[in-house]
């Protein structure tokens with residue numbers, strides 16, 4: 298398949314209807330581009346509190362599709378600047394909201410993609426992130442003190458992207474905390490010590506170990522087996538035993554296996570088919586699974602997973618940071634990735 | 639599980655994993671104008687007690703990236719909320735306003751945070767807040783903010799007496815709800831509520847033998863009490879009995895593997911017993927990939943510890959045959975994994 302031969306949106310997918318094996322490339326571009334432009338989009342208004350992440354999902358997906366120029370760089374950067382909290386240095390999802398480490402990562406990721414870190418006060422971000430680390434090495438998500446391995450990932454991802462991991466946090470303790478969330482029964486990770494293994498949190502912990510160059514701490518064979526057990530007969534992957542498959546879990550399992558050098562342990566072809574059936578051929582966008590309503594979140598992870606699977610016409614994505622690989626290269630960052638055995 | 643999620647009125651998102659995972663369901667998002675409370679609704683602009691407040695509309699800046707069409711009620715409630723927030727007004731009416739705002743959008747964490755500020759300032763009755771939360775959690779059981787708010791309130795009260803019941807109710811509706819399990823573990827750890835947890839877990843496993851969350855909770859509880867050899871022995875019996883009922887149960891097999899590791903040096907009686915159990919299943923024709931994977935592990939470990947060459951050959955042949963069967967018959971989709979396991983084993987043997 299060659300996307301360069303696809304016409305632009307005017308005669309979208311003309312002869313692709315009902316063929317689930319094709320990627321509705323231009324429909325997805327249109328879907329992301331129009332996301333938020335729709336005046337009646339109730340979903341959009343209900344998700345104001347995660348706007349920053351919404352923009353990151355859209356920007357990244359469009360860049361992976363080589364269509365970044367469809368969004369207005371200047372207004373996005375202006376928006377991000379307005380969201381930086383002058384007191385704490387963290388980023389809010391939207392003006393009028395409180396800062397949180399989740400949106401701080403999204404903001405930094407967008408700025409890196411636009412090569413625009415100089416537009417904000419990076420020192421303040423470093424202070425914000427290091428201030429969230431606790432004595433046991435864990436991280437708060439914000440001043441309210443929720444602890445979660447997601448926040449450990451966010452912290453090291455932000456500092457890595459800013460090139461400020463050295464001397465800003467206690468990395469050894471951070472690693473110790475993450476490893477204390479590893480479960481002896483299945484080799485996976487949960488949100489806190491003792492919490493059930495969960496593919497999304499495994500991605501956070503494996504990604505964390507990749508960024509701190511400590512993948513040797515993983516029981517790769519055991520965790521790899523659990524992860525590839527997530528593949529169901531539909532080809533899709535679930536996030537926990539006995540749960541339904543989902544495009545976003547497919548990304549989390551797939552990226553974890555890629556970081557661990559074990560992508561080949563699952564059937565890429567079947568997964569690709571599953572992801573393609575989750576496209577909405579009318580509106581564009583991907584849903585969590587076949588037949589459901591698409592949203593921007595699953596659209597990024599659908600596109601991202603296809604990129605990892607080597608789908609033609611998509612830029613390479615970095616499995617650890619879920620950002621275009623060329624951006625990671627430009628920053629000179631090298632998250633650890635294990636080689637195929 | 640999905641069903642109870644769908645039925646959770648007002649839940650617009652599940653929040654899991656790294657980001658806010660929005661698994662929005664088509665048609666499930668009720669527009670705020672069409673819900674059950676619109677009849678008695680009096681706009682804030684028509685309420686005397688709010689006459690002194692000038693609402694602040696959403697300002698998206700000069701070049702809005704987002705142009706938002708709010709429903710009139712939604713817009714008004716949040717315009718008043720912004721005004722109250724701007725004045726840092728902490729009053730009973732502001733508290734009630736946050737409840738309206740959260741009813742419209744329970745995932746808006748800024749409103750929750752401000753609600754906590756008000757509760758503190760007013761020194762409100764926090765037991766009333768717990769009652770309020772019982773209701774909100776019932777309708778929004780997969781929302782990060784509501785559970786977090788609950789935790790903060792319980793900490794402020796330093797009273798966890800209602801948490802086991804609350805989570806039990808949530809788990810009755812969805813026995814794998816990650817938030818409910820997290821909250822339960824937090825309460826158990828923080829307030830030392832381990833005592834009766836094992837019987838709760840027993841009940842859940844009896845109800846749904848494949849419930850991975852319940853098996854995980856079992857491990858969580860026993861790890862707290864300590865894996866004495868009695869406990870290990872008992873748990874192995876327990877798990878084998880559950881596997882006899884459902885053979886292809888990933889959770890039970892993983893649990894068995896986790897427990898077995900607590901037996902000293904891995905060569906004790908339990909190992910022998912589990913091996914006989916597995917072989918018995920195999921001989922009776924069971925070909926669950928979990929059983930075969932477990933046998934491969936056991937034979938491999940035994941083989942690598944075996945000094946007698948003949949014995950070792952018998953075991954290694956078993957490992958290779960099983961790996962071969964997995965990759966060609968019982969787990970074809972993961973054949974690369976089984977080929978790798980066989981390769982690894984070959985290398986281990988060479989190094990032996």
Ligand SMILES: [Zn+2]
Nearest residue numbers: 543545585661
């Ligand atoms: Zn999903």
